[in-house]
Amino acid sequence: MESEVVKFYADDGVELNGYIVKSGVESKKVLIEIHGMTSNCFRKRESIISEKVQEIGVDSICFNTRGSEIVKYIKYGNGSKALAGTAYENIEESYHDILGAIKYAVNLGYNKIYLQGHSLGSTKTVYVYNKMKEENNEYLKYVKGIILLSLVDIPSLFKFVSNSKFLEYALKKEQENSLLEMMPAESFVHPISVKNYLKYVKYNSDIDFAKYNDSKYDYKELNAIEVPLFMRWGNNREFIQQKAENLVSLLDKKIINKEKDISFINGSNHSYDGKEEVLAKGICNFLIKIWVRGD
Numbered sequence: 001m002e003s004e005v006v007k008f009y010a011d012d013g014v015e016l017n018g019y020i021v022k023s024g025v026e027s028k029k030v031l032i033e034i035h036g037m038t039s040n041c042f043r044k045r046e047s048i049i050s051e052k053v054q055e056i057g058v059d060s061i062c063f064n065t066r067g068s069e070i071v072k073y074i075k076y077g078n079g080s081k082a083l084a085g086t087a088y089e090n091i092e093e094s095y096h097d098i099l100g101a102i103k104y105a106v107n108l109g110y111n112k113i114y115l116q117g118h119s120l121g122s123t124k125t126v127y128v129y130n131k132m133k134e135e136n137n138e139y140l141k142y143v144k145g146i147i148l149l150s151l152v153d154i155p156s157l158f159k160f161v162s163n164s165k166f167l168e169y170a171l172k173k174e175q176e177n178s179l180l181e182m183m184p185a186e187s188f189v190h191p192i193s194v195k196n197y198l199k200y201v202k203y204n205s206d207i208d209f210a211k212y213n214d215s216k217y218d219y220k221e222l223n224a225i226e227v228p229l230f231m232r233w234g235n236n237r238e239f240i241q242q243k244a245e246n247l248v249s250l251l252d253k254k255i256i257n258k259e260k261d262i263s264f265i266n267g268s269n270h271s272y273d274g275k276e277e278v279l280a281k282g283i284c285n286f287l288i289k290i291w292v293r294g295d
Helices: 044-054 091-107 120-134 138-142 154-161 164-175 194-201 244-254 276-292
Strands: 003-009 015-021 029-034 059-064 072-075 081-084 112-118 143-149 229-234 260-265
Touching: 003 059, 003 091, 015 044, 015 091, 029 044, 029 091, 029 120, 029 276, 044 059, 044 112, 044 276, 059 091, 091 112, 091 120, 091 138, 112 120, 120 138, 120 143, 138 143, 143 276, 154 194, 164 194, 229 244, 229 276, 244 260, 260 276
Parallel strands: 029 059, 029 112, 112 143, 143 229, 229 260
Antiparallel strands: 003 015, 015 059, 072 081
C-alpha cells in the first residue's frame, strides 16, 4: 500500500494532516476515515480498511482531527495556537475538521465521498452530516454514504464508568471558571478537562443521539441520514451496555433508512483488533452495493 502524507486546513483555518492512499486507477471515489478519542490516523484498523477499499477502486484519506492524541496544541493558518486533543477539543468544531476534509477531497477531484467514523468519530460524523443538512451546505451533495463503527451512547457511557461525585466536582470548577483544569484521574478512562467532562455528561444535547437504553427514542438524527448507512459493533469488550445482537435488532427496527446495513462482528472488541479484515470486507461489500444502485 502506497500512501502520501497530506496537509490541508479545517474550515476555520486549523492545520490538519494525515495521509492519502490511492487505488492505482483514476478514481472519483474516496473514503474519509475519522478516528475516535485519544486516537490518530495511523491505527491498524484504518490502514487495513484503506488497503482493502483500494482493491475495489476507492481512494482513502485518513487524517488527524484536532482531537487526536490526548493533549496537544493546534495551529491556525495565521500562526495562533489553541489547546486541543481529546482532553480539550470542542466537539462542535469537528464540523470544521470534517468539512475541511470534504472540501479538500472535492478540490482533488473526488465527487463520491464516503464518511467513516469510529467511536467518537462516528458521533462527529452524524453531528456534521446533520449540521450540513440543516445549513443546506453545498458540499453535502458529494457525501454518498455514511459508515459508523461502534457508535457510542456517550452520556450513558460516562454515567457507567464515572461517579456522580465527579459531576459535582466539575460543576464546582465551572463556577470557579476553571474549565481548563484536568479532572481527577479516576473520573474517566483517560485524562479529560473539566470543560470536556461537562460536555459529555451535562451539556450534551447536540450529540446525545445514540440513546440505546431509551426504548421510546425515535433516532431522528440517524433517521435524517438520506444516504446509505453502514453500522457495526463488536460483542467483546464493546462500549455498549446490552448484547450486540439486541442492539442490532433494536436499531434495525428503529432506523428507517432503506439502504441500511446494521450488524455486529462476532468476537470483535471496540477497536476491532484481529477483526480488521472482516470489518474491511463488510465495508467493501457495502460500497459495492451502493454503486449497483447508481452512486
